[in-house]
Amino acid sequence: MKQVIIDPTDERVPIRRTLAARTDSIVGRVALLDIAKPRGNVLLDRLAEHLQDRLPGVEIKRFRKPTFTKPAPDDLRRRIAEESDFVIEALAD
Amino acid sequence: MNSLPAFELRDSGGATRSFPSKRTALLCFVKEDCPTCGMTMPLIEAAHRAFGAAVDVWAIGQDSAGNAKLVERYALTVPMLDDSALKVSFDYGLDTVPTIILADVHGHEVRRFIGFGRDDWREMFAELARQSGVAAPPIDWNSYPESRPGCGSKSVEPGIAERLEADARGDKMTARRIELGDAEDVFEFMFERGLTDGLPVVPPTPERVMLMLTGTRRDPRDVVAIVPPNLAPVTVEKVAVNAVMAGCRPEYLPVVIAALEAVCTDTFNIHGIMSTTWGATPVIVVNGPIRRRLDMNMGMMALGYGTRSNATIGRALKLVLRNVGGARPGDIERSTLGAPGKFTTCFAEWEERSPWEPLHVERGFGKDENVVTVFGLEAGSRQIADQTSRTARALAGSLGMALEACWHPKQHGSGEILLIISPEHADTLARENWTKAQVRARIQEVTARPVRELIRDDESGEGIPLSALGDAPEARLDEKIAKFRRPEDINIIVAGGNAGKFSAVFAGWVSGPMGSSSVSRRIEEATAT
Numbered sequence: 001m002k003q004v005i006i007d008p009t010d011e012r013v014p015i016r017r018t019l020a021a022r023t024d025s026i027v028g029r030v031a032l033l034d035i036a037k038p039r040g041n042v043l044l045d046r047l048a049e050h051l052q053d054r055l056p057g058v059e060i061k062r063f064r065k066p067t068f069t070k071p072a073p074d075d076l077r078r079r080i081a082e083e084s085d086f087v088i089e090a091l092a093d
Numbered sequence: 094m095n096s097l098p099a100f101e102l103r104d105s106g107g108a109t110r111s112f113p114s115k116r117t118a119l120l121c122f123v124k125e126d127c128p129t130c131g132m133t134m135p136l137i138e139a140a141h142r143a144f145g146a147a148v149d150v151w152a153i154g155q156d157s158a159g160n161a162k163l164v165e166r167y168a169l170t171v172p173m174l175d176d177s178a179l180k181v182s183f184d185y186g187l188d189t190v191p192t193i194i195l196a197d198v199h200g201h202e203v204r205r206f207i208g209f210g211r212d213d214w215r216e217m218f219a220e221l222a223r224q225s226g227v228a229a230p231p232i233d234w235n236s237y238p239e240s241r242p243g244c245g246s247k248s249v250e251p252g253i254a255e256r257l258e259a260d261a262r263g264d265k266m267t268a269r270r271i272e273l274g275d276a277e278d279v280f281e282f283m284f285e286r287g288l289t290d291g292l293p294v295v296p297p298t299p300e301r302v303m304l305m306l307t308g309t310r311r312d313p314r315d316v317v318a319i320v321p322p323n324l325a326p327v328t329v330e331k332v333a334v335n336a337v338m339a340g341c342r343p344e345y346l347p348v349v350i351a352a353l354e355a356v357c358t359d360t361f362n363i364h365g366i367m368s369t370t371w372g373a374t375p376v377i378v379v380n381g382p383i384r385r386r387l388d389m390n391m392g393m394m395a396l397g398y399g400t401r402s403n404a405t406i407g408r409a410l411k412l413v414l415r416n417v418g419g420a421r422p423g424d425i426e427r428s429t430l431g432a433p434g435k436f437t438t439c440f441a442e443w444e445e446r447s448p449w450e451p452l453h454v455e456r457g458f459g460k461d462e463n464v465v466t467v468f469g470l471e472a473g474s475r476q477i478a479d480q481t482s483r484t485a486r487a488l489a490g491s492l493g494m495a496l497e498a499c500w501h502p503k504q505h506g507s508g509e510i511l512l513i514i515s516p517e518h519a520d521t522l523a524r525e526n527w528t529k530a531q532v533r534a535r536i537q538e539v540t541a542r543p544v545r546e547l548i549r550d551d552e553s554g555e556g557i558p559l560s561a562l563g564d565a566p567e568a569r570l571d572e573k574i575a576k577f578r579r580p581e582d583i584n585i586i587v588a589g590g591n592a593g594k595f596s597a598v599f600a601g602w603v604s605g606p607m608g609s610s611s612v613s614r615r616i617e618e619a620t621a622t
Binding site for chain 2: 002003004005006007008009010011012066067069070071
């Protein structure tokens with residue numbers, strides 16, 4: 001007799017997302033996102049200095065999650081998308 | 094007169110046979126691997142050949158492959174009806190095969206016998222001859238024994254009743270069914286598909302899931318919660334599937350559902366608990382009379398292993414988070430080290446052994462209400478030894494000193510923990526009528542440290558940065574900070590064996606609105622109690 005089991009998963013097919021087209025140069029607005037982990041700001045400060053040195057034309061914008069323990073709020077994600085062309089996120093630890 | 098259940102079955106030629114058929118019918122329930130059925134087959138065939146023009150003589154076989162063998166072995170011309178689904182056998186309440194039933198043209202039972210009886214069959218042939226007006230065929234009755242017992246009907250084998258009920262409820266069970274190949278090992282299949290926590294799981298067959306669903310009054314299609322991190326809706330049926338896999342009994346299901354509802358709240362923040370690099374997990378505490386009904390362990394080894402309800406309720410919750418929510422180790426679940434408690438952490442409070450109000454009563458529930466409380470804590474308890482304190486003050490002081498080690502001794506102003514006081518320690522505190530509030534205050538008292546001992550320095554780089562102390566840090570160096578932000582962050586329950594002056598603590602994670610706060614939920618059982 002055929003064995004039958006019931007699927008324990010959510011049965012959803014993940015949506016395939018394609019990466020945004022890579023550009024040859026970085027121009028415009030670069031968002032630096034601090035997820036609020038200790039010393040993430042230190043890393044981003046240094047990164048911002050280096051970016052300004054190498055790419056004087058770009059505008060650096062800083063964003064911060066209220067807490068690293070939860071996903072970024074919708075409003076923050078929307079603002080980053082609206083106000084930036086690139087995002088660099090400082091992940092934890 | 095007993096009216097027999099109507100049915101439709103296909104015979105081996107593919108034709109549908111309906112009962113009642115407006116003719117007299119002889120229904121002969123058989124299965125191939127039953128020797129008594131084998132001995133009976135020639136008589137069934139003889140009855141068909143003799144009386145078939147006037148009477149529907151049908152063999153009703155209980156498995157498809159076996160039916161074909163019987164037809165071949167006994168060169169049967171009698172219609173062989175396929176009841177491999179066992180629905181008709183079940184509806185007829187069979188315990189034994191062969192069961193031979195004579196029915197009149199209206200489908201009423203006239204005569205029935207089970208097993209083999211030589212006289213039963215002789216009388217049956219005589220009855221058929223009377224009804225059909227055809228002479229009974231010659232049978233060498235002496236070649237048959239007087240009687241032989243029958244064999245167990247397949248319809249009473251374990252799981253069949255559940256399967257048939259599952260089929261009947263099929264319209265409410267909407268989850269995808271996965272059919273395995275004949276040669277596939279279901280246990281290996283579930284490992285390969287990443288559906289387990291690393292230990293084998295019970296295969297969630299439709300029968301087992303149906304049985305699990307009897308543990309709740311809720312519709313299998315009801316959505317219990319939206320499960321992070323994938324924000325996937327989880328139905329009662331999907332919870333039941335994972336509860337089967339975890340090894341739960343149906344009566345545990347309401348606890349799993351309540352725990353799932355509790356963790357899938359913004360207050361609890363299960364997304365953070367599952368994805369943090371710290372080793373955190375939902376710690377489940379059960380209160381109320383249901384603890385006894387589910388045989389939950391709250392005594393010796395309460396935080397350990399060996400009790401089905403404790404082990405499987407916590408495991409079921411984790412399997413839902415994994416399989417439906419998508420929190421898998423190395424993927425979204427990213428604990429640096431993890432901890433054994435991530436498999437399952439669930440136990441009950443020994444309310445009767447506690448000198449204090451139990452946890453759920455402290456939180457506003459009635460003593461007789463069944464409540465599950467989930468805490469987002471370290472995935473493993475740490476034991477605290479104090480075998481020599483004889484006063485409440487000294488013991489509570491010891492407990493506080495041990496709690497200094499939670500997270501890091503220099504991290505103060507921290508949030509929720511769960512302190513499990515063992516019965517012997519509870520007795521020491523109760524002897525002087527100490528309240529939980531006194532225990533908490535004593536812990537805060539002994540753990541309070543001056544800022545100068547908590548700042549980052551060369552001895553240990555962990556602690557408070559000087560920059561956090563404002564413009565005049567020197568002025569604050571003697572200010573004392575207690576270990577816990579608020580005394581009520583020290584959650585206290587009683588559990589454990591009667592012997593042993595050892596308590597235990599589950600340290601926390603990021604606590605409060607910026608992390609996780611404990612959540613209590615009432616458990617809705619299937620039957621009113």
